[in-house]
Amino acid sequence: xxxxxxxxxYLIKTRGQQVTLSCSPISGHxxxxxYQQTPGQGLQFLFEYFSETQRNKGNFPGRFSGRQFxxxxxxxxxxxxxxxxxxxxxCASSLGLAGGFSSYNEQxxxxxxxxxxx
Amino acid sequence: GEDVEQSLFLSVREGDSSVINCTYTDSxxxxxxxxxxxxxxxxxxxxxxxSNMDMKQDxxxxxxxxxxxxxxxxxxxxxxxxxxxxYFCAERRAAGNKLTFGGGTRVLVKP
Numbered sequence: 001x002x003x004x005x006x007x008x009x010y011l012i013k014t015r016g017q018q019v020t021l022s023c024s025p026i027s028g029h030x031x032x033x034x035y036q037q038t039p040g041q042g043l044q045f046l047f048e049y050f051s052e053t054q055r056n057k058g059n060f061p062g063r064f065s066g067r068q069f070x071x072x073x074x075x076x077x078x079x080x081x082x083x084x085x086x087x088x089x090x091c092a093s094s095l096g097l098a099g100g101f102s103s104y105n106e107q108x109x110x111x112x113x114x115x116x117x118x
Numbered sequence: 119g120e121d122v123e124q125s126l127f128l129s130v131r132e133g134d135s136s137v138i139n140c141t142y143t144d145s146x147x148x149x150x151x152x153x154x155x156x157x158x159x160x161x162x163x164x165x166x167x168x169s170n171m172d173m174k175q176d177x178x179x180x181x182x183x184x185x186x187x188x189x190x191x192x193x194x195x196x197x198x199x200x201x202x203x204x205y206f207c208a209e210r211r212a213a214g215n216k217l218t219f220g221g222g223t224r225v226l227v228k229p
Contacts, residue, residue: 004160033215043206043219056214090160094215107215109153109160 004110018079025093032074037088088112124220136194140207147209155204202227
């Protein structure tokens, strides 16, 4: 079974541009979450999608947006890029949404997209 | 509040045991996880513990949870050079998949 794939793996953009990152979850997984990893802030939750609906959102400005398609693939978009957006963007997929105290619901992470903003 | 903290660095000799510590603040956390990240790679789930457990053992890995002190630890027995990586603890609350991560502990295994 193929793992979580993210494209592109590396990306260089300049300030003010916009960027779209893609995540293909493991076959059969319906939930996708996105995280930003930087040396200064560590791993921070961006948003979470299930059945094409955003279920949860982290504390990021509106420049960060995402969506999920009917085949569970997800994209995230960052508009008006800033230098501080340089980061590794990780996507994770799981079968569904964890519910309450009874659900373990392992998340599988992709290798990430390394975005550099110049 | 959301705060998960870990020490930054751990150096250990090959064959010794490693203990990585983590503290968290939210008593409503349901599951606590340990992830491993190798250079250039994503996160690999190593193990997890449910919040009503005290201990979980999985081959060379032992997780201890002290709920009263909100302290979580990961012990790696017989540490190998392949265990050199960054280790993250993470917590998840009642519903949804959102994980709150610690800053990561870089483990260096010396031959």
